[in-house]
Amino acid sequence: MVVDQLDSDEVDRLFAALADPTRRDIVARVLTHETSVSVLAERYAMSFAAVQKHVAVLERAGLVSKRPHGRERLVRGDVDAIRAAARLLDQYEEIWRARIGRIEDILAAPAEGDSR
Amino acid sequence: MVVDQLDSDEVDRLFAALADPTRRDIVARVLTHETSVSVLAERYAMSFAAVQKHVAVLERAGLVSKRPHGRERLVRGDVDAIRAAARLLDQYEEIWRARIGRIEDILAAPAEGDSR
DNA sequence: CTGATCTACAACCATGTAGTTGTACGTTAG
């Protein structure tokens, strides 16, 4: 299990990595099948090197990891990174819910200085 | 409520907008307080125009919206966009869980050709 | 061993992004 406390740079890399359709597709694929980079590359209308770069971005973000298998590198998705991102978003929703509480406080309090 | 079906470009904009610490901070702030752009700008060590641009990025991503209030524009966070992003991530986790099912199938099946 | 395959990496180009400053315009305060 991965440490759940992400610093700002890690969050940057996480969301930035997810902000590209090719990379999201790669993540979805390697979450189910561990796949070599070259097999991945066949699926996309770009060069092998371009796919390699996308994988590197995902790896720096912690969304995938590679392991050597003979001459190929098998890429596999890391669901923990996705959960960490999801937790982040949940925290924003909690901030939002806290606001509701305050509004209800305001409504519950009798209007002071209601100078309309 | 916002339409929940996001196309690829919208997802790109969503995650890209979240991939910046200043923008995440702005979102957190305006989720609780509706805040003018100039008041927001005081909080960050950059020019007013730079903050304005960040707000514009967030707006294009659907994470905030602006409403005119006299000469100022009040920015408020939209939690629906955050929920949409969270749902996206949940879908990746579901993809991952589906893989588990398949692994269990493999384990359940008697080993064929178990040539160790 | 030799050739084909998979990967890594560097160099390069085009484009987008984050920041700046400057200008212009509507709105509020006095």
Next chain:
DNA sequence: CTAACGTACAACTACATGGTTGTAGATCAG
């Protein structure tokens, strides 16, 4: 009315990013 304020937008710089091609090192197949 005039001055100050809040915003919008354009132009510019610096740098990151997504793509390319080319080269080189490991590893596998025959």
